[in-house]
Amino acid sequence: MSNKSTYYAPTGGLPPQTQLISDRAIFTEAYAIIPKGVLTDIVISYLPFWNNMRMWVLARPLSGFSETFSQYIVEVAPNGGSEKPELDENAEGVLFIVEGEMDVIIEGKNHHMASGGYAYLPAGAKWSLKNNSLQNVKFHWIRKAYQVVEGIDAPEAFVTSDHEVEAIEMPNTGGVWKTTRFTEQSDMRHDMHVNIVTFEPGGVIPFDETHVMEHGLYVLEGKAVYHLNGEWVEVEAGDFMWLRAFCPQSCYAGGPGPFRYLLYKDVNRHMPFIRPKS
Template sequence: MSTKSTYYAPTGGLPPQTQLLSDRAIFTEGYAIIPKRVLTDIVISYLPFWTHMRMWVIARPLSGFSETFSQYIVELGPNGGSDKPELDASAEAVLFVVEGEMDVNIEGIVHNMSAGGYAYLPPNCQWTIKNNSDKHAKFHWIRKAYQFVEGIDAPEPFVTSDHEVPAIAMPNTGDVWKTTRFTEQSDMRHDMHVNIVTFEPGGVIPFDETHVMEHGLYVLEGKAVYHLNGEWVEVEAGDFMWLRAFCPQSCYAGGPGPFRYLLYKDVNRHMPFIRPKN
């Protein structure tokens, strides 16, 4: 993967009073789209035990909709960070840096992460984070309650990069559709995958995928047209798509450059039952 790849990161601010009100934001029973234009200062959130940070929450569990994960875009100012970033011992996480650099201390080992950096943090992991640079850093923080299985150990933490992991071409696609997989699909320790999907201009998902895995898709680069639950929508770098389980989905990459997105999906576990109350 070329180190020249760029990742879109929100800048905040507020639109002028002269801007049109209508936008591409959509929330339906099958999917939601949060376009980049709505990630303004008035929708930011904060967390306890953090300094010089703010974040945009682009996914959270909702009853009757997507239910397995949360996703934040975190902005850290110079000297910003936290010695108590995660307050839920059962939570696992992926951090993916889209701008700047930061130091993540994982179990006593400090990792300097810059744009494209990827870290997996298992449940009960001890970690801290600090922006020791003089510029802002921005990263995605994807969290999930880890589903323990008796006889299978939880995964180990690891740090890698988009630039270090080769993308794998999907079969019979002529290399126009590739996936950068940061964990092995057959590794049953993992109950979520956070990958990067790349389409070259003109590449397509040639059928409406309809499957049990729910998705969060943040567009890192480029643009495309998506077919979601029977409707066509345009998306571009900075947009986020939230797809419920079984939402039909296909796409066409419109070019002129690569279309890339950060993809969350839940994997490798039985489907939980909704049990009747006694």
């Protein structure tokens, strides 16, 4: 992957009083669109044991919304960070940097990460984070409760980058549709994938996908038109989409440059039953 890739990162602030109120934000039973304009200063959150940080929550476990994951965009100012970033020992995570640089210490080993950097953090991992640079760093933090399977080892932590992993062409697409996979699909240790999908201008998902996997999609660059549960919506860099399991979904990349998004999906596990109360 070329180092020329760029990623949209929110800047915060507050719209002027003269701005029109109506926007592209929508929340339905099948999908939600959180446009980039929503990510202002008045919707930020904070976490315990962090300093010089703020974050925007894109998804959280909630009835009728995200059921399997949470996703934040975290902004950490110089000298900020945390020695106790994750308080849930059952939560695994992925960090993906969209702007700036930071140091992540995993099990005592320091990893200096810059824009495009990707880290997988298994449940129970001992890790910390510090912004030792002179500029703010912004990164996605995707979290999921890890589903243990007896007889299968838990995955190990690893650090890589969008720029280091070669994108794989989807079959019979002529290279207009590619996926950057940070874990092997056949690796049963992993119960979630966080990949990057790339469409060249004019590339399409040529049918309405309808599947069991829940999705979180953050548009890193470009724009597209999505067909979601029978409705057409436009999205662009900085927008977030939540797609419920079985939500029909297809898209058309609009150009003039590549359309790229960070994609979460739950994989490789049986479907849990809702059991009657005794």
